[in-house]
Amino acid sequence: MADLHPLHVTVNGQAHRCSIAPRTHLVDFLREDLGLKGSHLGCEHGVCGACTVELNGQIVRGCLTLAVQADGGSVQTIEGLSQSGVIRDLQQAFVARNALQCGFCTSGMLMAAKELVETRPEATRAEVREWISGNYCRCTGYHAIVDAICDVLRQRKETQA
Numbered sequence: 019m020a021d022l023h024p025l026h027v028t029v030n031g032q033a034h035r036c037s038i039a040p041r042t043h044l045v046d047f048l049r050e051d052l053g054l055k056g057s058h059l060g061c062e063h064g065v066c067g068a069c070t071v072e073l074n075g076q077i078v079r080g081c082l083t084l085a086v087q088a089d090g091g092s093v094q095t096i097e098g099l100s101q102s103g104v105i106r107d108l109q110q111a112f113v114a115r116n117a118l119q120c121g122f123c124t125s126g127m128l129m130a131a132k133e134l135v136e137t138r139p140e141a142t143r144a145e146v147r148e149w150i151s152g153n154y155c156r157c158t159g160y161h162a163i164v165d166a167i168c169d170v171l172r173q174r175k176e177t178q179a
């Protein structure tokens with residue numbers, strides 16, 4: 019068995035200290051060790067975006083990030099963000115726009131969309147489409163997802179005006 023490495027990481031505001039095999043990917047650590055199943059595993063190759071989480075404030079592919087890379091850092095998953103702020107607004111817009119069906123892609127979509135809303139509040143519809151092009155959805159055809167994200171961008175602009 020491979021040597022275990024110490025890991026000290028804060029996940030959704032809660033500190034965890036454990037030992038972990040160095041080859042463990044972040045999404046496997048979150049799902050299997052912490053029981054946070056909101057981040058999904060699709061392609062395991064960095065292509066589909068289902069595993070998207072935040073590491074130190076930026077979205078990463080959980081299947082391409084080793085858990086030990088999060089040592090000393092802070093991770094946010096959909097479980098820690100759903101009750102407030104941008105994610106809550108996005109969830110409501112996704113429901114209103116029928117932007118999810120099976121829901122497999124949805125947590126990754128929401129995490130990617132959250133970063134867009136926070137960092138590019140002026141994004142055009144074309145920029146929204148490009149931004150989420152790294153997140154695959156087999157069900158919705160994408161238009162409803164783009165509609166939902168554009169709704170949130172518009173709503174936030176209106177409330178700030």
Ligand code: FES
Binds near residue numbers: 058063080
């Ligand atoms: S499972 Fe990570 S990008 Fe597909």
Ligand code: FES
Binds near residue numbers: 117120155
């Ligand atoms: S809602 Fe099913 S994969 Fe996107």
